[in-house]
Amino acid sequence: MISKVLGWLLGISDVESVDGVSFSFAAPWAAVDPTWLLIGCLAAIGFTVWYYTRIQSGLSRLPAAALAATRALILVMLVVTLADPTVRLTANRMLKPVLYLVFDGTESMNIRDNLTPDELTALTTAVGNAGTGSEVAPPALTRQQWVKAYLEKADNNLIDQLRDQHDLELEYFLFDGESTSLARRVSAGSDDEPSSPQAVSAELTTNGKVTALGELVTDLGNQSTRRLGGVLMFSDFAHNSGTAPLGSSGHNEPTPLERLGVPIYPIGIGAVSTRDLQVEIQPPLKMKKAERSTITVRVSQSGAEGESAQVTVTARPMQGESVAEASGQDIVVGTQTAVFDTSIQYLEFPFIPQQSGRFLISASVDVLPGEVSEQNNQSSRAVNIVDDYIRLTYIENEPTWEWRFVKEVFHRDRLVGMEGFRTFLRSADPKVRQANEMFLPTLTPQRSEFFANDVIFLGDVPSEALNQRFSRMLKQFVGQFGGGLVIVSGPNNGPSELINSEIADMLPVKLDRSLSIRAAKPFRMEITPLGKQADIMQLGDSSGDALQPWDNLGELPWYQPVLGVHSQANVLAQHPTDVCADGKTPQPLIATRRYGNGEVIYIGFNELWRLRRIYGERYYRQFWSQIISRLALSHALGSQKRFVLSMDQPEYQVDDRALLTVEAYDENFDPLTMDDLPAEGLQAQIFLGDEPGAEPTLMQLSESRPGRFEARVPVFEAGRFTARVSDPINGSPSEIRFDVVGATAEQRNPARNLALQKAMATSTGGKSYELQDAGQLVDDIAVEPVIEEISRSFPIWGTPLWFIIVVTLLMTEWIARKRANLA
Numbered sequence: 001m002i003s004k005v006l007g008w009l010l011g012i013s014d015v016e017s018v019d020g021v022s023f024s025f026a027a028p029w030a031a032v033d034p035t036w037l038l039i040g041c042l043a044a045i046g047f048t049v050w051y052y053t054r055i056q057s058g059l060s061r062l063p064a065a066a067l068a069a070t071r072a073l074i075l076v077m078l079v080v081t082l083a084d085p086t087v088r089l090t091a092n093r094m095l096k097p098v099l100y101l102v103f104d105g106t107e108s109m110n111i112r113d114n115l116t117p118d119e120l121t122a123l124t125t126a127v128g129n130a131g132t133g134s135e136v137a138p139p140a141l142t143r144q145q146w147v148k149a150y151l152e153k154a155d156n157n158l159i160d161q162l163r164d165q166h167d168l169e170l171e172y173f174l175f176d177g178e179s180t181s182l183a184r185r186v187s188a189g190s191d192d193e194p195s196s197p198q199a200v201s202a203e204l205t206t207n208g209k210v211t212a213l214g215e216l217v218t219d220l221g222n223q224s225t226r227r228l229g230g231v232l233m234f235s236d237f238a239h240n241s242g243t244a245p246l247g248s249s250g251h252n253e254p255t256p257l258e259r260l261g262v263p264i265y266p267i268g269i270g271a272v273s274t275r276d277l278q279v280e281i282q283p284p285l286k287m288k289k290a291e292r293s294t295i296t297v298r299v300s301q302s303g304a305e306g307e308s309a310q311v312t313v314t315a316r317p318m319q320g321e322s323v324a325e326a327s328g329q330d331i332v333v334g335t336q337t338a339v340f341d342t343s344i345q346y347l348e349f350p351f352i353p354q355q356s357g358r359f360l361i362s363a364s365v366d367v368l369p370g371e372v373s374e375q376n377n378q379s380s381r382a383v384n385i386v387d388d389y390i391r392l393t394y395i396e397n398e399p400t401w402e403w404r405f406v407k408e409v410f411h412r413d414r415l416v417g418m419e420g421f422r423t424f425l426r427s428a429d430p431k432v433r434q435a436n437e438m439f440l441p442t443l444t445p446q447r448s449e450f451f452a453n454d455v456i457f458l459g460d461v462p463s464e465a466l467n468q469r470f471s472r473m474l475k476q477f478v479g480q481f482g483g484g485l486v487i488v489s490g491p492n493n494g495p496s497e498l499i500n501s502e503i504a505d506m507l508p509v510k511l512d513r514s515l516s517i518r519a520a521k522p523f524r525m526e527i528t529p530l531g532k533q534a535d536i537m538q539l540g541d542s543s544g545d546a547l548q549p550w551d552n553l554g555e556l557p558w559y560q561p562v563l564g565v566h567s568q569a570n571v572l573a574q575h576p577t578d579v580c581a582d583g584k585t586p587q588p589l590i591a592t593r594r595y596g597n598g599e600v601i602y603i604g605f606n607e608l609w610r611l612r613r614i615y616g617e618r619y620y621r622q623f624w625s626q627i628i629s630r631l632a633l634s635h636a637l638g639s640q641k642r643f644v645l646s647m648d649q650p651e652y653q654v655d656d657r658a659l660l661t662v663e664a665y666d667e668n669f670d671p672l673t674m675d676d677l678p679a680e681g682l683q684a685q686i687f688l689g690d691e692p693g694a695e696p697t698l699m700q701l702s703e704s705r706p707g708r709f710e711a712r713v714p715v716f717e718a719g720r721f722t723a724r725v726s727d728p729i730n731g732s733p734s735e736i737r738f739d740v741v742g743a744t745a746e747q748r749n750p751a752r753n754l755a756l757q758k759a760m761a762t763s764t765g766g767k768s769y770e771l772q773d774a775g776q777l778v779d780d781i782a783v784e785p786v787i788e789e790i791s792r793s794f795p796i797w798g799t800p801l802w803f804i805i806v807v808t809l810l811m812t813e814w815i816a817r818k819r820a821n822l823a
Helices: 002-008 028-032 035-055 063-081 116-125 143-152 160-167 197-202 214-225 258-262 399-413 430-435 467-480 502-506 529-533 548-553 607-610 616-629 638-642 754-766 771-780 800-819
Strands: 014-027 084-093 098-104 169-176 182-186 228-235 264-268 276-282 293-302 308-319 331-339 344-351 357-365 378-386 393-394 421-425 455-458 482-489 569-579 584-594 598-603 643-647 652-655 657-664 682-688 697-705 706-712 719-726 732-739 784-795
Touching: 035 063, 035 143, 063 800, 098 143, 098 214, 116 143, 116 771, 143 197, 143 771, 160 169, 160 197, 160 771, 169 214, 182 214, 214 258, 258 754, 264 754, 264 771, 276 308, 276 331, 276 357, 276 378, 276 657, 293 308, 293 357, 308 344, 331 344, 344 652, 393 399, 399 421, 399 607, 399 616, 455 467, 455 616, 467 482, 467 502, 467 598, 482 616, 529 569, 529 638, 548 607, 598 616, 638 643, 643 719, 643 732, 657 682, 657 697, 657 719, 657 732
Parallel strands: 098 169, 098 228, 228 264, 393 421, 393 455, 455 482, 482 598, 652 732
Antiparallel strands: 014 084, 084 784, 169 182, 276 293, 293 344, 308 331, 308 357, 308 732, 357 378, 569 584, 584 598, 643 657, 657 706, 682 697, 682 719, 697 706, 719 732
């Protein structure tokens, strides 16, 4: 109590305890030398004594002394005020805690759940029959309408109860967004007039395209203060984008919830178990024209046990030789009937493609009566079906075990074969290079031949073998033409030979010529968290641990250390103990980096052939095949790279502006410019639908840089679009197809994620609730006031204490003079 009074006297409210009070003077003349202040005070006292002893007469000694003392104190305070007295207070004060109420504003909150009678009764009772706030009958309310009705109800209103029963402040947020989730403040109100529940309800929308709960929690943390005591979150918790709230980007990185550091009280709305079918297409990574492949379809169901539905798989040409010939017709791969006796089942469809090019492989399952969402009843994936072979070139100084076994693997690969694998072996006899077509006679052939490659392996080659022209073309091969580059370190020369070349700019690692191989102690390679998720590191089949085969690699005898890791690199495997020059980053052993349109993979040793131990070629072949699939099959192959159409997204929403890009080069792979084109320039024909004879929309492509032309295509309705551009060199048309849809990821997984809802509460010390039980939260929540340590300096003459002293002295003197008949 004493501390509160003292704090109030000094102008600070809610003081819990005072740790120290000190005084000083801010006026320079008093702070430097208080002598003048002392002289001023003595002068004021002397003047008062002189006045009451010499001038003021008719007073007895005691009243004169009292009046003199009062007047002296007043004059002294005036002199002290001129010295700007300052008080420094060190204290603790209590602040009201803040509670965030966060509402889901994404499209999944527009779903109307098929509720059981018991669930419907419980919700209707919770919101009150008169509180639905909608002309729609209660069974047809959307999830957001249920939330609004709950906020607006007259009796036992949650917001009113929180204000009445807890001394806290409420702040309101809605999260939505196009590509991520951001917290947007709503209904700010004021301290005197806080927002009403009806005002909060009126601002709730359902416009968000994704639910990114990790980014939402991070954004709440960025906007919060230390007074934040907890978060109430109304949502279906259908997380579908970005970092999970319980996930992290690194092994020792805190999760978004850990960084926020306050209890989460999730309030769930939406059916946990819905009547729904979901289909996922899983085509093989490699498909070749006229050869049999198997397309796998994963069908999962909830609420449809014992029923059946028809599953259809189709292939649609998007780009390549078949687009103009197919007239937009889908190729039916097959149809099967799925009987739902388990929650998940797999169907296999054999497929022998008769055309090459880029295809969209799609699977669809019939819609069952009563399904909550139809958007997840179809799934698509783009694949390349090749008629040509993939072209690989392995550059090495002399034969190594890695070179030998890679050559054997791809000689037997159906997409590479004897025609696709070529090598430049520096130590090879010139006669062998001339006689054996597998050996390249030079590193720098004609540009048309060099850029027809799809993946280039660069092994343990000395710097004098890599001339400037080769380095420049290799950089262009990756950056402009989307080629793949694999750097395989060797024990003799190593990647440090690349330091002074343009190749070093593309690598995922930073090189240092002074670092030689380390072979002092054998070690076991460690897969990083990113590596455990990377497709190229997954070995074996889906029935077992996809990382277990890496144990077969055993202990490695050596590796090539590097200075550090590039900021844009992803490290997939690392040394278990050794670190880089910064003293904390583990030495990378396998790392990847996007460079321009292509990708570079760095391997810090050439001992992967050890994977052949025990299991033979199985895992070794799988690893290298997955690398080739990643580096080559996602791009145009061979000479097709000369004129390539692409879209910036595989799928668009209505009212988007799709970006059509054309990479255009001549026969020698030199970039085309506007001067090389006909007078009308480069035009794209945009068709909607599959009707023959439809009139196209013409779009002029503009040059963004030599060899690259772009056009923004507005799409105002859903459907299948085709973009056609003619090659100005040979006049042949190239086409690409893309879809425009009216639904987002929010519609594709309608069930509430109850497991995530409970995990968010448990991991933060909060508690999970259903909407109909959220009233219990008022009694359960424990939000403590925040103690703030303050140390503040301020002029004392502006405090209530100074005012009270001055007024008291003036009133005392006035009363004394009245009683002495002097005023």
